[in-house]
Amino acid sequence: MTDIPEKLTKPYDPASTEARIYKLWEDSGFFNPDNLPERHKEPFTIIMPPPNANGRLHAGHGLTIALEDIMTRYQRMQGKKALWVPGADHAGFETQVVYEKKLEKEGRSRFKMDRQELYNEIMAFTLDSKQHMEADVKALGASCDWSREKFTLDPSVVAEVQETFRKLYRDGLVYRGYRTVNWCTKHQTSLSDVETETAEKSDKLYYIKYGPFTVATVRPETIFGDVAVAVNPNDARYKSFIGQTIEVQHPEGKLSLVVIGDEEVDMEFGTGALKITPAHDHNDFRMSERHNLPRVEVIDQFGKLSEGTGKYEGMKIAEARTKVVEDLQALGLIEKIEDYTHAVPTCYKCATTIEPRVMPQWFVKMAPLAKMAADAVREGKVKFIPDNFEKIFLYWMDNTMDWNISRQIVWGIKIPALVCTGCNNGALDTDHKAGDACPSCGAPLVAESDTFDTWFSSGQWPLLALGYPEKRDLSFYPTDVMETGRDLIFKWIPRMVIFGLYLAKEVPFRTVYLHGMVNDKHGKKMSKSKGNVVSPIELTDKYGADALRIGLVIGNTPGNDIALAEDKIKGYKHFCNKMWNGARFTLSNIGDTTLDTPRPTLTERDEEILRELNVAIESITNHYENFRFHLAGEELYHYFWNTFADTIIEEMKPRLAGDDTASKDAAQWVLLQILAANIKMLHPFIPFVTEELWSLLPKKDSSLLIIEPWPKPF
RNA sequence: GGGCGAUUAGCUCAGUUGGUAGAGCAGCGCUUUUACACAGCGAAGGUCGGGGGUUCGAAUCCCUCAUCGCCCACCA
Numbered sequence: 001m002t003d004i005p006e007k008l009t010k011p012y013d014p015a016s017t018e019a020r021i022y023k024l025w026e027d028s029g030f031f032n033p034d035n036l037p038e039r040h041k042e043p044f045t046i047i048m049p050p051p052n053a054n055g056r057l058h059a060g061h062g063l064t065i066a067l068e069d070i071m072t073r074y075q076r077m078q079g080k081k082a083l084w085v086p087g088a089d090h091a092g093f094e095t096q097v098v099y100e101k102k103l104e105k106e107g108r109s110r111f112k113m114d115r116q117e118l119y120n121e122i123m124a125f126t127l128d129s130k131q132h133m134e135a136d137v138k139a140l141g142a143s144c145d146w147s148r149e150k151f152t153l154d155p156s157v158v159a160e161v162q163e164t165f166r167k168l169y170r171d172g173l174v175y176r177g178y179r180t181v182n183w184c185t186k187h188q189t190s191l192s193d194v195e196t197e198t199a200e201k202s203d204k205l206y207y208i209k210y211g212p213f214t215v216a217t218v219r220p221e222t223i224f225g226d227v228a229v230a231v232n233p234n235d236a237r238y239k240s241f242i243g244q245t246i247e248v249q250h251p252e253g254k255l256s257l258v259v260i261g262d263e264e265v266d267m268e269f270g271t272g273a274l275k276i277t278p279a280h281d282h283n284d285f286r287m288s289e290r291h292n293l294p295r296v297e298v299i300d301q302f303g304k305l306s307e308g309t310g311k312y313e314g315m316k317i318a319e320a321r322t323k324v325v326e327d328l329q330a331l332g333l334i335e336k337i338e339d340y341t342h343a344v345p346t347c348y349k350c351a352t353t354i355e356p357r358v359m360p361q362w363f364v365k366m367a368p369l370a371k372m373a374a375d376a377v378r379e380g381k382v383k384f385i386p387d388n389f390e391k392i393f394l395y396w397m398d399n400t401m402d403w404n405i406s407r408q409i410v411w412g413i414k415i416p417a418l419v420c421t422g423c424n425n426g427a428l429d430t431d432h433k434a435g436d437a438c439p440s441c442g443a444p445l446v447a448e449s450d451t452f453d454t455w456f457s458s459g460q461w462p463l464l465a466l467g468y469p470e471k472r473d474l475s476f477y478p479t480d481v482m483e484t485g486r487d488l489i490f491k492w493i494p495r496m497v498i499f500g501l502y503l504a505k506e507v508p509f510r511t512v513y514l515h516g517m518v519n520d521k522h523g524k525k526m527s528k529s530k531g532n533v534v535s536p537i538e539l540t541d542k543y544g545a546d547a548l549r550i551g552l553v554i555g556n557t558p559g560n561d562i563a564l565a566e567d568k569i570k571g572y573k574h575f576c577n578k579m580w581n582g583a584r585f586t587l588s589n590i591g592d593t594t595l596d597t598p599r600p601t602l603t604e605r606d607e608e609i610l611r612e613l614n615v616a617i618e619s620i621t622n623h624y625e626n627f628r629f630h631l632a633g634e635e636l637y638h639y640f641w642n643t644f645a646d647t648i649i650e651e652m653k654p655r656l657a658g659d660d661t662a663s664k665d666a667a668q669w670v671l672l673q674i675l676a677a678n679i680k681m682l683h684p685f686i687p688f689v690t691e692e693l694w695s696l697l698p699k700k701d702s703s704l705l706i707i708e709p710w711p712k713p714f
Numbered sequence: 715g716g717g718c719g720a721u722u723a724g725c726u727c728a729g730u731u732g733g734u735a736g737a738g739c740a741g742c743g744c745u746u747u748u749a750c751a752c753a754g755c756g757a758a759g760g761u762c763g764g765g766g767g768u769u770c771g772a773a774u775c776c777c778u779c780a781u782c783g784c785c786c787a788c789c790a
């Protein structure tokens with residue numbers, strides 16, 4: 001028996017190891033590619049999706065960190081100049097919602113606060129949350145370059161985001177539009193199409209006598225805003241009415257409405273005649289554009305009936321609907337009422353039904369940009385894993401609508417513009433100043449108070465994170481991999497491709513790796529209300545970051561959801577301990593053999609064992625190269641446990657205890673080499689325990705495992 | 715109304731280019747043998763959702779049906 005280090009005599013203890021090892025890595029400077037040894041030349045880059053700086057990491061982040069760190073560590077060991085840039089997202093609307101909930105609990109409201117005061121409070125909250133978030137990322141073992149960390153509200157980032165807006169404006173790709181937007185009456189802001197969800201809703205479909213027609217609607221309370229009635233020009237029943245003016249009665253009087261013909265009207269639905277309320281319906285708004293119709297607002301920003309609705313003024317929508325229907329019934333104007341289930345857009349944060357409102361806002365003209373992105377993908381400049389996500393991406397790019405980037409919230413990057421108090425035009429802050437006369441109508445301009453949609457800044461993230469445009473790190477651009485949740489395939493990925501192409505004339509990444517959602521152990525979505533949320537940090541505290549990482553990755557194929565069971569993580573803690581004990585056995589039986597000991601004469605069986613190891617190395621390396629980390633992990637797991645520990649070690653025991661010196665030397669050398677190769681290949685998955693074991697292996701150099709070259713076949 | 719994914723051992727899931735199925739956890743029996751009981755050895759457990767087809771051969775390719783889930787959608 002050889003003497004072994006004291007710590008190996010006890011079971012592996014992640015709690016007393018991980019923080020110490022992480023500090024070793026940080027102190028080494030190797031997270032920063034500039035500090036890597038000379039031989040690391042070719043860059044390999046991943047930009048971390050910046051976690052929201054408004055809370056702790058959740059299980060999905062755990063998977064992201066695990067996968068990205070696996071890639072980064074693997075490539076670093078392959079001799080790449082590996083760079084993984086961490087970041088933090090101010091997460092505009094998301095964070096403001098989080099903070100509003102906090103205010104609510106304290107009995108306060110953002111609407112009673114001074115804008116600057118609110119901003120300062122959220123900033124303090126965010127900076128505090130950011131520290132917790134970063135500590136969580138470190139606890140998971142992320143080998144990212146903290147010296148390059150960026151926050152989406154860093155002054156340089158803000159300046160660049162604003163500059164992008166100006167560039168888009170000058171290029172005619174951003175414009176001030178006056179049209180329906182998705183308005184959340186609770187949060188008092190407009191939202192983009194990806195910030196709404198559709199919810200099934202049971203409503204009534206009211207058939208209202210409407211001049212010579214009967215129209216079917218779920219929103220009788222908007223009747224005061226009706227400006228026309230539309231029929232399909234091919235509808236034999238109604239086409240003779242087109243162009244005529246009809247009289248429509250309602251509880252507050254009469255409307256004179258024009259009858260328009262529009263192909264978009266579905267002859268089959270309802271009665272085939274449609275009341276047109278351009279101010280409160282996207283569809284009707286577009287019709288009003290085509291037919292040059294006025295827009296009469298009858299619902300205000302709080303979801304209450306507004307001026308001009310007579311006795312209904314001030315009522316909430318639901319109440320007004322009931323009253324209007326009662327009154328219409330009293331007038332004999334309701335023909336029938338049917339039950340009706342349909343999908344309505346809701347605010348993705350509070351589930352409030354979205355109220356379409358016509359407002360002046362800033363829009364990005366998507367068609368040309370989306371085409372550019374779709375072309376690049378079709379040309380194969382971006383590869384998707386799994387590849388079926390390419391179809392989803394392309395579908396999205398082929399069906400874009402203009403992107404509303406105005407948010408009526410304080411928490412975010414200010415839109416660098418002026419808006420006219422008279423007409424609805426806007427101007428760049430570099431061309432005009434507040435108080436100037438509007439170039440269009442002469443009315444005074446005022447500073448825009450709206451902020452950008454968060455995705456406007458995060459869409460530029462790969463460039464911003466690399467210090468665009470001073471070009472500090474643009475040698476790392478385009479990056480190699482963008483790894484993120486599959487739910488971001490349409491929210492985030494397209495915007496990054498678009499901005500990358502628009503600003504830098506090059507796609508931001510070569511490969512998009514999408515992981516599935518991390519669900520609870522029964523495969524159900526985690527949510528606070530269900531109480532099934534599993535914290536990655538709690539699991540790390542309990543079983544070690546290594547166990548969590550490898551447990552999250554093995555058994556999970558790209559794009560598919562994963563069920564996170566605590567027992568599984570526990571199982572991989574056992575694996576870490578198994579490694580620990582395998583090392584303990586090896587180190588206590590190798591005599592004075594070290595990693596520097598030259599290859600002795602081996603037995604035929606030894607040669608066979610090494611040939612098998614070579615096959616494993618090749619296969620595992622291949623899995624790493626092809627993003628099949630779940631298979632790399634599984635094969636490593638089984639090689640170490642079943643082949644090395646259960647078979648090879650058991651087989652070597654008699655030789656180690658025997659008197660044949662040559663055979664013993666050979667056995668010692670083989671065991672140590674296999675152990676070292678396994679430690680290296682497992683390092684990306686379970687960096688802490690492997691680094692710790694590496695430090696205990698007998699060898700001349702005391703360099704860190706993190707920069708050890710990847711094993712080559714024997 | 716579209717699109718996508720899933721359907722494999724009790725549970726959660728793997729199975730890279732087709733060659734008579736694997737893991738983890740749970741469970742069963744035995745073993746405290748000086749690396750490890752966070753272990754070892756052994757046994758058990760599946761007609762790979764149904765039905766067709768291609769093939770010498772299919773969980774794996776094609777068609778179809780069913781069930782579940784997710785995403786998208788401006789028929790009021």
